[in-house]
Amino acid sequence: MPDDRKKLTIYQIAELSGVSVSTISRVINNSPYVSARTKARVTDIINKHNFSPSSLARAMTSNHTKTLGVIVSDITNPYFSELYLEIQRYAVDLGYSIILCNTFYGGSNHGVSDAIPENTYFQMILDKQVDGVLILGGEIDRDHISDAYKEALNRMGKQIPVVILGESVPDCNCIFLNRNLSGGIPALIHHLLALGRRKIGFVGGEEGIRTTTARLTAYTQTLKNLGISFDSSLISLSNYYAPDGYRAMAKLLEQPETTPTAIICMNDAVAQGAIRAINDKGLSVPKDISVASCDQFPSGEYTSPRLTTLDQQNSYLGRMSIMTLINAINNDSEGISISHQPRLIIRESCGAHLGIQFQQ
Amino acid sequence: MPDDRKKLTIYQIAELSGVSVSTISRVINNSPYVSARTKARVTDIINKHNFSPSSLARAMTSNHTKTLGVIVSDITNPYFSELYLEIQRYAVDLGYSIILCNTFYGGSNHGVSDAIPENTYFQMILDKQVDGVLILGGEIDRDHISDAYKEALNRMGKQIPVVILGESVPDCNCIFLNRNLSGGIPALIHHLLALGRRKIGFVGGEEGIRTTTARLTAYTQTLKNLGISFDSSLISLSNYYAPDGYRAMAKLLEQPETTPTAIICMNDAVAQGAIRAINDKGLSVPKDISVASCDQFPSGEYTSPRLTTLDQQNSYLGRMSIMTLINAINNDSEGISISHQPRLIIRESCGAHLGIQFQQ
DNA sequence: CATAATTTTGGTACCGATACCAAAATGACA
DNA sequence: TGTCATTTTGGTATCGGTACCAAAATTATG
Numbered sequence A, B: 001m002p003d004d005r006k007k008l009t010i011y012q013i014a015e016l017s018g019v020s021v022s023t024i025s026r027v028i029n030n031s032p033y034v035s036a037r038t039k040a041r042v043t044d045i046i047n048k049h050n051f052s053p054s055s056l057a058r059a060m061t062s063n064h065t066k067t068l069g070v071i072v073s074d075i076t077n078p079y080f081s082e083l084y085l086e087i088q089r090y091a092v093d094l095g096y097s098i099i100l101c102n103t104f105y106g107g108s109n110h111g112v113s114d115a116i117p118e119n120t121y122f123q124m125i126l127d128k129q130v131d132g133v134l135i136l137g138g139e140i141d142r143d144h145i146s147d148a149y150k151e152a153l154n155r156m157g158k159q160i161p162v163v164i165l166g167e168s169v170p171d172c173n174c175i176f177l178n179r180n181l182s183g184g185i186p187a188l189i190h191h192l193l194a195l196g197r198r199k200i201g202f203v204g205g206e207e208g209i210r211t212t213t214a215r216l217t218a219y220t221q222t223l224k225n226l227g228i229s230f231d232s233s234l235i236s237l238s239n240y241y242a243p244d245g246y247r248a249m250a251k252l253l254e255q256p257e258t259t260p261t262a263i264i265c266m267n268d269a270v271a272q273g274a275i276r277a278i279n280d281k282g283l284s285v286p287k288d289i290s291v292a293s294c295d296q297f298p299s300g301e302y303t304s305p306r307l308t309t310l311d312q313q314n315s316y317l318g319r320m321s322i323m324t325l326i327n328a329i330n331n332d333s334e335g336i337s338i339s340h341q342p343r344l345i346i347r348e349s350c351g352a353h354l355g356i357q358f359q360q
Numbered sequence C: 001c002a003t004a005a006t007t008t009t010g011g012t013a014c015c016g017a018t019a020c021c022a023a024a025a026t027g028a029c030a
Numbered sequence D: 001t002g003t004c005a006t007t008t009t010g011g012t013a014t015c016g017g018t019a020c021c022a023a024a025a026t027t028a029t030g
Helices: A010-017 A021-028 A036-048 A055-062 A078-093 A118-127 A147-159 A185-194 A210-225 A242-253 A268-280 A314-329 B010-017 B021-028 B036-048 B055-062 B078-093 B118-127 B147-159 B185-194 B210-225 B242-253 B268-280 B314-329
Strands: A067-072 A097-102 A132-136 A162-165 A175-177 A200-203 A262-265 A290-293 A309-311 A343-345 B067-072 B097-102 B132-136 B162-165 B175-177 B200-203 B262-265 B290-293 B309-311 B343-345
Touching (some): A010 A021, A010 A036, A055 B055, A067 A078, A078 A097, A078 A314, A078 B097, A097 A118, A097 B078, A118 A147, A132 A314, A147 A162, A162 A314, A175 A314, A200 A210, A200 A242, A200 A268, A242 A262, A262 A268, A268 A290, B010 B021, B010 B036, B067 B118, B078 B097, B078 B132, B078 B314, B097 B118, B118 B147, B132 B314, B147 B162, B162 B314, B175 B314, B185 B210, B185 B290, B200 B242, B200 B268, B242 B262, B242 B268, B262 B268, B268 B290, B290 B309
Parallel strands (some): A067 A097, A067 A132, A132 A162, B067 B097, B132 B162, B162 B175, B200 B262, B262 B290
Antiparallel strands (some): A097 B097, A309 A343, B309 B343
16 A cells, blocks of 8 residues: 655656656556556556645646646625635636635624735735636725725736636726616516505615615616616615624614605615514515515525515536636637626515505 | 835835834833834834734744634535534634635535535645634544545644534544534423324435434334334435425325324424425425424525424524634643533424314 | 854745657557 | 748746855954
């Protein structure tokens, strides 16, 4: 039984096989320039000793590491973890490993306040010589990104392919995949109107974040277009998690005049928090207030009531992101354009299943 | 303005500074054997050109990559993603990067059935020459692990430190951190008994998985010790996610004789699914059935009703795991022993807040 | 000021692969 | 059997750092 306590090198295999390192290299790289006899013998010895070449040494000459960097703001957020799953699945199929970097930026923070500066990760990842970088959320999602951040992005983008699932930033050496952030909002509003609701609020999300801004704009615009009287006191922002939804909704419920008959939440976590706040006030969903959400989480199907929400098609977005990155790495400049239409999922939280007309 | 299109090497910096590569190496490694003058000049040039040494080349000589492998069965599961957050936080503080490998093993699968064999990852990670490996969930959580898996673990453990957050497997070159899997179950049962419940069911989890087996044993044992009549028809296993909780609970509700007055669920996701199943049958929680859970998720505080559950102290477990691994890497053989007592969180789903005595 | 002690610097082998060119072995054919 | 083409193999520079030893420069000492 061979000693596998330490990794063997190509030189030791050469020694054991009685051939040169060049020949071993040829065998492990499936070069045609080896005789069948030699190849068989060497393969045998390789298997017996469980040898596999050091990817480190390989990377030294080949200049690629078969490693990708994925920078994400909060992996505990179902939106990101679902994206990640799809990304990793595809990457592993193609032989890539993923260095995951959680920045905690704008995340739930879980009791800890200090986010890790994304620049720190940029450097870390660059030093590891990854073949490409994928950025999901974080500073890039702000309406206005800082010069320092942009400069860091630029520097990174000059060295390796950087794909960003987010809205384009001018003069940035990165590939942007623009999502359809506000798609589905009009459908959501029409759904609520059809049920009789007219006093529609907006709950959750954070000021200055792209997703929030885009949806908020779509929301106000749609209402305006329909000639619905609209009051900014029905908007209550905070953040993207259940506690935020609770807090934001509780604020709306403080005064009768700001209490809506329906709300649109940023995502299912926010919606769940909002529903709790409504229940704690002794009101009921959907009887007193209809609740809709913009971003479907797996849990939304099991809340009470089940959430009417938008499916943002995360798997599709994840797959497009990783495909774009790998194409960029392989210089297949064949641009990928993404087009996804968030799909309305009608369940119970707006009251459609009751088949009645609600009060306005 | 320096050209930063390509990463500079230590040789080019040497050239630019008019000194030898040895000196540059000394500067970037903070060696005391450089004159202050030289050090200042070189540092200047390094900063101006934004140079940072290739961690690849460094790893070639130093034999460590400052990279860790983390193998997890399903990162979308809040249990694991919270562990991961704590692990990464600690690792990054110490200058380590993390290669994350999601095996999909026994996970929610998200519509895809084929898990990625963990052995594949073992090889991938070993080739990348990570300094250590952390395993969270997956095959290791089975009551009986396969010989092939064990052999793969062994081979890996011989080469690099492997820490497993899970129950010990004999003759395995790995460091095991045994969790207190069944802690808190008696407390949960006492809580239910105090509220008047006696027909207590067990919902969710999967046959042959350590967590399930341990908790099931604690459950039956506690009931037996208390002299409570116990019926195995009150046990309905399935898996660890909301749809599984729904399915398992629905099964119990099919017949009046198997319908419990209280249930203990494997985690908050399962509990949420179970509550939906109960509601869909026209019954109410906690009035008709009390629901308790063994594993706290952030969402459990925002369900209707709020979940009475067990806090497994994931942050603590995550921190202990990564600390153990890094200690092992540094040969600080100083063993870390973990001791966590799952803590009972009393909220609404068992009905304690109502202050009444329920039917048995 | 010569010599020794100490500080500072330079040269080069090495880590484990690959790539490229040269050399050896084999086979084809006159 | 000799010559040439083709297949197969070997030798070694290289990637970008570190480590170790030798050499040069500086300072201390008699």
